[in-house]
């Protein structure tokens with residue numbers, strides 16, 4: 001069974017196992033009401049709590065307007081690029097590129113907007129979110145205005161360093177800016193005990209480590225340079241991380257390799273690389289999530305979810 005929520009339209013979809021083919025990558029054709037267009041990302045969630053949780057970012061969305069492939073509808077319907085449950089309270093935190101930082105109560109329903117900026121700085125491209133469950137801290141990134149261009153060559157050639165990392169303390173309900181100067185932060189993942197946070201820097205092709213606690217608290221360093229641009233990064237059950245990495249031809253900006261890279265966050269090394277290029281050809285992979293021994297692959301351009309594994 002595959003339970004997933006597709007970003008913009010937030011359709012809960014369930015795929016029948018019989019649709020999983022015996023390829024190294026199975027194309028699960030979840031019941032998606034419309035083609036997934038090129039402006040949305042998708043996320044996989046495997047927690048029972050979210051099955052059929054209906055929620056909405058705005059009160060005025062309609063299925064006709066928001067569940068289709070109309071990319072101009074994003075400014076009306078929202079485009080949630082980061083989602084995460086608070087396991088203690090059951091609340092769902094949502095980071096939306098248009099509506100900012102929101103929270104949905106455990107029963108679903110209409111989201112409550114928590115912030116659209118901080119201290120006079122408006123979020124420009126809120127993009128990735130993860131939660132330190134033990135300490136009730138939500139980390140999220142603003143990727144920077146260059147991503148509004150939606151043009152890969154413009155984005156990569158910009159060398160932009162306007163990305164930011166924010167943290168929201170759910171206990172005190174305070175929002176703070178933790179890091180400035182990030183180069184396309186499209187992914188964020190908290191380490192097991194919350195001591196550090198990894199941030200994918202898409203433009204700079206690397207992973208940065210921000211120390212949340214300990215002697216280096218408040219500082220960050222480059223953890224590892226990657227062969228391509230990393231989108232999302234997700235912690236695995238064994239407490240290392242998987243980054244979805246795309247290598248682009250620097251002249252044509254076509255994808256030459258789509259990789260899942262397993263990263264050791266303590267040592268700063270790439271422990272394994274899974275090459276998904278044959279299955280994804282020119283699609284951009286956006287997420288590699290390990291679950292029960294398999295890798296679930298999200299893509300912002302493919303209309304299927306890949307399952308890689310034995």
Ligand SMILES: *[C@@H]1O[C@H](CO)[C@@H](O)[C@H](O)[C@H]1NC(C)=O
Nearest residue numbers: 020021022023024026309310
């Ligand atoms: C699919 O793969 C499994 C495990 O590799 C194998 O046991 C099974 O026979 C295969 N099924 C088909 C239809 O090829």
Ligand SMILES: *[C@@H]1O[C@H](CO)[C@@H](O)[C@H](O)[C@H]1NC(C)=O
Nearest residue numbers: 064065070071072073074076
């Ligand atoms: C697409 O969305 C825009 C903005 O909400 C709307 O004005 C337009 O009518 C929509 N187009 C279609 C074909 O639904």
Ligand SMILES: *[C@@H]1O[C@H](CO)[C@@H](O)[C@H](O)[C@H]1NC(C)=O
Nearest residue numbers: 149150151152153154155157
């Ligand atoms: C992206 O920007 C480049 C350089 O400005 C331009 O040549 C190219 O046509 C743009 N691509 C798209 C898809 O708009």
Ligand SMILES: *[C@@H]1O[C@H](CO)[C@@H](O)[C@H](O)[C@H]1NC(C)=O
Nearest residue numbers: 154155156157158159160203
């Ligand atoms: C980005 O950096 C590259 C390599 O250092 C340089 O060639 C290019 O001119 C820079 N682009 C911009 C827009 O500054």
Ligand SMILES: *[C@@H]1O[C@H](CO)[C@@H](O)[C@H](O)[C@H]1NC(C)=O
Nearest residue numbers: 118119120174175176177178
């Ligand atoms: C917001 O601005 C106030 C006043 O300038 C300053 O004291 C505070 O530290 C700022 N907060 C953040 C999170 O930057």
Ligand SMILES: *[C@@H]1O[C@H](CO)[C@@H](O)[C@H](O)[C@H]1NC(C)=O
Nearest residue numbers: 256257258259275276277278
């Ligand atoms: C991944 O595999 C493709 C062929 O499917 C190959 O062209 C590419 O060089 C490989 N990438 C890496 C980084 O090994």
